[in-house]
Amino acid sequence: xxxxxxxxxxxxxxxxxxxxxxxxxxxxxxxxxxxxxxxxxxxxxxxxxxxxxxxxxxxxxxxxxxxxxxxxxxxxxxxxxxxxxxxxxxxxxxxxxxxxxxxxxxxxxxxxxxxxxxxxxxxxxxxxxxxxxxxxxxxxxxxxxxxxxxxxxxxxxxxxxxxxxxxxxxxxxxxxxxxxxxxxxxxxxxxxxxxxxxxxxxxxxxxxxxxxxxxxxxxxxxxxxxxxxxxxxxxxxxxxxxxxxxxxxxxxxxxxxxxxxxxxxxxxxxxxxxxxxxxxxxxxxxxxxxxxxxxxxxxxxxxxxxxxxxxxxxxxxxxxxxxxxxxxxxxxxxxxxxxxxxxxxxxxxxxxxxxxxxxxxxxxxxxxxxxxxxxxxxxxxxxxxxxxxxxxxxxxxxxxxxxxxxxxxxxxxx
Amino acid sequence: xxxxxxxxxxxxxxxxxxxxxxxxxxxxxxxxxxxxxxxxxxxxxxxxxxxxxxxxxxxxxxxxxxxxxxxxxxxxxxxxxxxxxxxxxxxxxxxxxxxxxxxxxxxxxxxxxxxxxxxxxxxxxxxxxxxxxxxxxxxxxxxxxxxxxxxxxxxxxxxxxxxxxxxxxxxxxxxxxxxxxxxxxxxxxxxxxxxxxxxxxxxxxxxxxxxxxxxxxxxxxxxxxxxxxxxxxxxxx
Numbered sequence: 331x332x333x334x335x336x337x338x339x340x341x342x343x344x345x346x347x348x349x350x351x352x353x354x355x356x357x358x359x360x361x362x363x364x365x366x367x368x369x370x371x372x373x374x375x376x377x378x379x380x381x382x383x384x385x386x387x388x389x390x391x392x393x394x395x396x397x398x399x400x401x402x403x404x405x406x407x408x409x410x411x412x413x414x415x416x417x418x419x420x421x422x423x424x425x426x427x428x429x430x431x432x433x434x435x436x437x438x439x440x441x442x443x444x445x446x447x448x449x450x451x452x453x454x455x456x457x458x459x460x461x462x463x464x465x466x467x468x469x470x471x472x473x474x475x476x477x478x479x480x481x482x483x484x485x486x487x488x489x490x491x492x493x494x495x496x497x498x499x500x501x502x503x504x505x506x507x508x509x510x511x512x513x514x515x516x517x518x519x520x521x522x523x524x525x526x527x528x529x530x531x532x533x534x535x536x537x538x539x540x541x542x543x544x545x546x547x548x549x550x551x552x553x554x555x556x557x558x559x560x561x562x563x564x565x566x567x568x569x570x571x572x573x574x575x576x577x578x579x580x581x582x583x584x585x586x587x588x589x590x591x592x593x594x595x596x597x598x599x600x601x602x603x604x605x606x607x608x609x610x611x612x613x614x615x616x617x618x619x620x621x622x623x624x625x626x627x628x629x630x631x632x633x634x635x636x637x638x639x640x641x642x643x644x645x646x647x648x649x650x651x652x653x654x655x656x657x658x659x660x661x662x663x664x665x666x667x668x669x670x671x672x673x674x675x676x677x678x679x680x681x682x683x684x685x686x687x688x689x690x691x692x693x694x695x696x697x698x699x700x701x702x703x704x705x706x707x708x709x710x711x712x713x714x715x716x717x718x719x720x721x722x723x724x725x726x727x728x729x730x731x732x733x734x735x736x737x738x739x740x741x742x743x744x
Numbered sequence: 745x746x747x748x749x750x751x752x753x754x755x756x757x758x759x760x761x762x763x764x765x766x767x768x769x770x771x772x773x774x775x776x777x778x779x780x781x782x783x784x785x786x787x788x789x790x791x792x793x794x795x796x797x798x799x800x801x802x803x804x805x806x807x808x809x810x811x812x813x814x815x816x817x818x819x820x821x822x823x824x825x826x827x828x829x830x831x832x833x834x835x836x837x838x839x840x841x842x843x844x845x846x847x848x849x850x851x852x853x854x855x856x857x858x859x860x861x862x863x864x865x866x867x868x869x870x871x872x873x874x875x876x877x878x879x880x881x882x883x884x885x886x887x888x889x890x891x892x893x894x895x896x897x898x899x900x901x902x903x904x905x906x907x908x909x910x911x912x913x914x915x916x917x918x919x920x921x922x923x924x925x926x927x928x929x930x931x932x933x934x935x936x937x938x939x940x941x942x943x944x945x946x947x948x949x950x951x952x953x954x955x956x957x958x959x960x961x962x963x964x965x966x967x968x969x970x971x972x973x974x975x976x977x978x979x980x981x
Contacts, residue, residue: 344763347763347766348759348760351763352755352756355755355762359755615751618751619751622756655886655889655890655893658890659890659948659949660897661949674829674832675829675832678773678774678778678781679836680767680771680773681770682774683769683770683773683774684766684767684770687770
């Protein structure tokens with residue numbers, strides 16, 4: 331039994347190293363293409379864009395969200411903003427109505443039907459060639475939209491452009507841990523962009539050509555991850571998704587472990603179930619790196635994270651058991667031993683080196699992700715929070731997502 | 745409009761080769777350190793072998809003269825360290841041929857040390873107690889594990905207590921001979937021999953501690969008799 335478990339262990343380590351090396355090689359290949367623009371840019375033409383803010387009980391943040399859209403460096407007559415209240419029960423609707431006086435803002439109120447229904451209402455009413463959403467808990471950087479639009483101008487084959495989503499304000503440890511993770515996410519998304527294999531077009535300010543919805547249809551429920559489902563659908567139809575690393579959107583992140591757990595459970599559940607829905611794409615040559623890298627990588631993490639965690643818990647249990655045996659056998663016999671640290675007892679098994687390597691590559695991705703967002707080299711303290719928090723809690727949302735999928739239990743939004 | 749979905753197979757292959765070479769490097773480095781550890785064990789064993797040989801020689805020389813010169817230094821202090829390192833190696837480096845060879849050598853050194861230490865203690869009345877401990881790794885023996893913990897604790901508490909542990913299933917004639925002498929059966933493990941008394945099954949710390957202290961007393965009563973013997977070279981064997 332032990333040997334089967336070690337074989338699985340080494341296969342998972344191998345695949346994890348493979349994924350990290352693949353990202354790193356992609357980085358080395360494309361590093362010169364990563365441009366970070368400072369200051370304002372100009373476009374030859376400013377096509378009309380519609381941005382939908384769908385709100386459900388977002389009274390705390392929506393005002394700032396709308397203000398950030400009004401502050402966008404983009405001609406006002408080319409930017410249409412739809413504020414859609416998806417049946418909020420708090421003060422959201424009253425806040426939205428305050429914006430009615432702006433000529434480029436239109437306010438809608440509808441029965442609660444889920445975020446995708448609000449976005450579809452926006453799609454039905456739009457008249458521009460470009461469409462985007464902005465989650466009501468996020469704020470767009472003034473230069474973000476114009477930088478995104480420059481991608482469409484440069485390459486007519488681009489169908490959607492995702493921004494760099496980073497953290498608005500990290501007040502506590504949970505948020506600081508997420509900050510490091512978002513930096514890592516930006517690096518990975520950029521690399522997936524180079525591979526043509528992005529699998530999420532995030533709710534905060536991904537801009538689409540209208541053609542995407544004309545050809546492929548409107549938003550779907552997508553297991554509560556409509557921004558993932560649409561990306562899968564685009565990949566299935568070979569519609570190009572790019573990542574604009576210097577278009578920043580600041581999002582509010584969960585402040586507690588519990589809220590973080592709920593959010594991630596929804597994301598991973600969305601990943602698992604959208605992948606099941608689009609399983610026909612897997613390992614088909616015509617779907618490119620999305621089919622051969624992104625999806626398998628996600629599947630590997632869904633398997634390996636809980637597995638490695640289980641192994642860790644087992645070792646920890648074993649360790650505790652041996653300590654308890656000692657206690658049971660001899661009681662509290664505190665004989666003061668000379669505790670000499672002997673390098674002999676350091677584990678030098680090969681997997682130890684590989685795990686260290688994986689950690690190094692992850693730390694590199696966090697450092698480079700930070701460089702892309704904050705323009706600063708170096709490691710912030712956030713990493714210290716990131717590793718323990720995510721390695722202890724992430725396995726649980728992974729396991730729960732799989733468990734819910736098996737029992738077909740749908741996780742709630744919040 | 746449609747994007748280029750060409751897959752760069754070469755890259756997949758290159759990354760595969762890089763990953764394989766990382767694996768090979770890691771296992772090479774790991775092997776290197778394992779060998780270093782084995783070498784370290786070997787050098788400790790060599791040192792112990794020399795220590796024992798030297799003690800034996802010293803003892804042969806001194807036995808004709810005086811016990812005064814018999815100091816603590818005749819006892820090799822590294823046996824315990826070697827034992828714990830060997831145990832760790834067995835668990836972490838796997839039961840390789842080299843480790844099991846070292847294990848045999850270790851058992852042999854233990855027996856030699858035991859015989860010598862016993863002789864010195866008997867003749868010179870050095871305060872000491874000896875426990876021979878037989879355990880098994882062939883099957884899951886939780887009592888052996890607990891007995892091991894008890895003995896380690898006692899040894900830490902009483903530096904004069906010398907514990908010699910032997911794997912019941914080791915393929916070594918010297919150990920087999922001891923099993924025969926003390927009539928130890930594999931159904932009665934863990935087994936202890938203390939002052940020629942065979943104790944089978946698990947024995948808690950309090951009970952053993954008492955026995956060890958008794959054994960010390962036994963040794964302390966001897967000194968008055970033995971020095972005279974030794975002081976007279978003609979009586980000494």
